[in-house]
Amino acid sequence: GISMGPSAGVAITGAAAAIRTYHTATTPASTLYPLVISSIIPRPIALVSSLGTDGSRNLAPFSYFGVMSHDPPVVTIGTCATSGRPNRMKDTQQNVAETGEFVVNLVSEWMLEAANHTCGFFDRGVDEMALAGLTPLASVSVRPPRVAECAVQMECVLEGSHPVVNAAGLETANILIGRVVALHVLEGVLGPTAVPGRDVVDPAALAPVSRLGGDTYARITQVYDLPRPGKEWQERRAGAVAVAVGVAQGGG
Numbered sequence: 001g002i003s004m005g006p007s008a009g010v011a012i013t014g015a016a017a018a019i020r021t022y023h024t025a026t027t028p029a030s031t032l033y034p035l036v037i038s039s040i041i042p043r044p045i046a047l048v049s050s051l052g053t054d055g056s057r058n059l060a061p062f063s064y065f066g067v068m069s070h071d072p073p074v075v076t077i078g079t080c081a082t083s084g085r086p087n088r089m090k091d092t093q094q095n096v097a098e099t100g101e102f103v104v105n106l107v108s109e110w111m112l113e114a115a116n117h118t119c120g121f122f123d124r125g126v127d128e129m130a131l132a133g134l135t136p137l138a139s140v141s142v143r144p145p146r147v148a149e150c151a152v153q154m155e156c157v158l159e160g161s162h163p164v165v166n167a168a169g170l171e172t173a174n175i176l177i178g179r180v181v182a183l184h185v186l187e188g189v190l191g192p193t194a195v196p197g198r199d200v201v202d203p204a205a206l207a208p209v210s211r212l213g214g215d216t217y218a219r220i221t222q223v224y225d226l227p228r229p230g231k232e233w234q235e236r237r238a239g240a241v242a243v244a245v246g247v248a249q250g251g252g
Contacts, residue, residue, distance in 0.1 A: 025167040037063075038213025045107040045211055046077055047115050049129065049136075049144045050095035057136065057145065058091045059118045059128040061107065063211035064173075073180035075104055075156065078164075080173045084121060091124055093174050100158040101142040102178060105150035109207040109219055114149065141182045151186040151206055154178075 024032060037043075046065040050058045064078025079093040087094065096102045107115045111134070118128035129136055129147065136145035139155050146153040156178030164173035191202030203220050210218045 029166070029172070034213060037211070041212045042210030042218050043212075045115070045209060046075070047105040047107050047118070047147060047150065048077060048092050048102050049105065049147060050092050050102045051099055051144045052091070052095050052125065053098050054125075056125045057127045057129055058095055059132070059134070059147070060090065060092050061115050061119050062092070065104075068177075073154070073183065074159065075154065075178050075180060077102075077104070077176040077178065078173055079176060081171060085124070088171070089174075093176065096158055096176055096178075097161065099143070101144055102156050102158070102176075103139060103142065103144045103146050104154040104156060104178070104180075105147040106152040106206070107209050108151055109209055111147075111149040112209045112217065139182070146184065151189045152201065153184040154180045155182040155184075156180055 022032065022035065043063040044065055046062045048060055048062055052058065062077050062079065064080070066076055068074045068076055077092070079090050081088040082090050085091075085094075089097070092102070114132040114134050117132040118134075120128075122128060122131070129145070135148035137148040137153075139146055139153075142155045142157065144155075146155070159177040159179045161177060162175040163171045164175065166172045185199070185201060189201050189205040191200050191205065193200050203223060208220065212218050
């Protein structure tokens with residue numbers, strides 16, 4: 001049979017096994033928000049640095065974040081609209097839209113508290129990097145600085161953006177699509193590899209932090225390997241099914 005993994009948990013049965021459905025076009029955002037951020041977990045944290053057209057620095061964390069490809073590396077950042085700005089744009093979205101550049105810095109345990117200090121609702125033009133006591137590090141391909149305390153830094157140029165519009169026709173978020181033009185990795189978080197030219201990051205050394213629901217964060221405490229099934233597994237399963245069908249027909 002197929003194993004459910006080293007920590008599969010207990011099967012949900014009885015009344016708890018009933019399915020509750022939320023139709024998103026008619027469910028209030030106040031209901032959807034806690035459901036989404038507590039179910040789509042864990043989410044890596046992108047600490048995004050950008051510059052305003054006047055050169056002012058901005059730094060903000062985003063957990064609506066993911067990698068979409070590797071050749072070239074492309075990342076996406078989801079920026080939600082804010083009622084606190086006349087244009088409803090967060091500073092990151094406005095800066096990236098106007099300059100076309102940003103840096104994604106990955107958050108590790110050793111600098112999480114400082115990263116958290118950048119997510120306050122501050123006035124536009126406030127330098128969150130300085131406010132949080134973090135160190136700017138000059139980038140090599142884009143103007144926004146990297147964060148020296150982060151072990152992985154990705155310099156990005158804007159490939160495009162996609163507005164997210166709700167059922168009422170209001171733009172509630174914007175997805176920034178960034179092409180990574182330079183990827184920096186601290187030597188100390190690189191793990192051993194048996195294949196030259198195929199560097200890997202050691203998750204224990206990187207100590208990444210992820211977002212869960214509410215104000216809850218998570219760290220990696222256990223990892224395990226699960227190799228992909230080969231073609232022989234498909235053939236073995238097909239053979240087993242054929243045998244089972246033959247037995248059933250013969251005993252029918």
